[in-house]
Amino acid sequence: MSTAVDIAGPSSPDQAHSSAKIPNEPLRPSLKRSNHPYSLSHYISTPSPAVDVKGLIQPSPAQEQRPTQPSKPRRAPSWPDMWESPSGLHLAHAAELLMRAGLLALTPATTEQASGSGPEEDEEDSSGCSTDFQPFLGAWFPFSPALFPLAGFQMGGGHWRSTAVGAEGIEGLVAEGYSPSSLGGGGGGRRKRKRCGECVPCRRQTNCEQCSSCRNRKRGHQICKYRKCEELKRKPGGPGFDSRLGLKWVKHLFEG
DNA sequence: TAAAACGTGACC
């Protein structure tokens, strides 16, 4: 009874509350593309969406117009980037093994999910983000879904479709790879994950200004609690999962 | 164990 309410949270009256920043679009350029036309009532348990929608979604026309790509063509997510786990584990290796075995068919599971033909965004909080891949696993992946978040290989974070899918997928890219500069140049520095941009909190566009994070933004350096990405809330390696074990297992599967 | 504080990566 709290979760649902939490999400709706202290619906900020309007973006005026969104602190100073959170420029009309709280989401970074790469994010704001995800201009979902959903009727908010989807993610909010509010009897009268019309009202909240205004405050939360804000159909700013400015968002509509896409200036034919920002000056900075967010480089397409190259595989290696996505495979690198935040924990330093190179999923690439595992992936290679998988691909060699023909298991990893990077087919975007977006077929209809993105089509919007189905208003039912079966997006149930966190599960929604990682569900994309579920079919794969269930179908012919010898791994349990729980294995995937293993090496920071979070579907929610680096949505696969981004690579294969067309413009839409790429544009909506939120947590595509990481900046090339930060990848190797950092020198062992751990990279930050990015919000998925699709979960309920991510879709929120305004800060509540009431939660502890909002009130304590100066010191807390945290995003509004109601906007905290569900994916980021999860531990990078999943609860009680040792990523190294995961890789070992993968190798073991293919190399004996 | 959760929350607060802090360091700093990422982006502009």
Add this chain to the structure above:
DNA sequence: GGTCACGTTTTA
């Protein structure tokens, strides 16, 4: 150089 916010460390 400033802001935002993720990840880690410290504190309660």
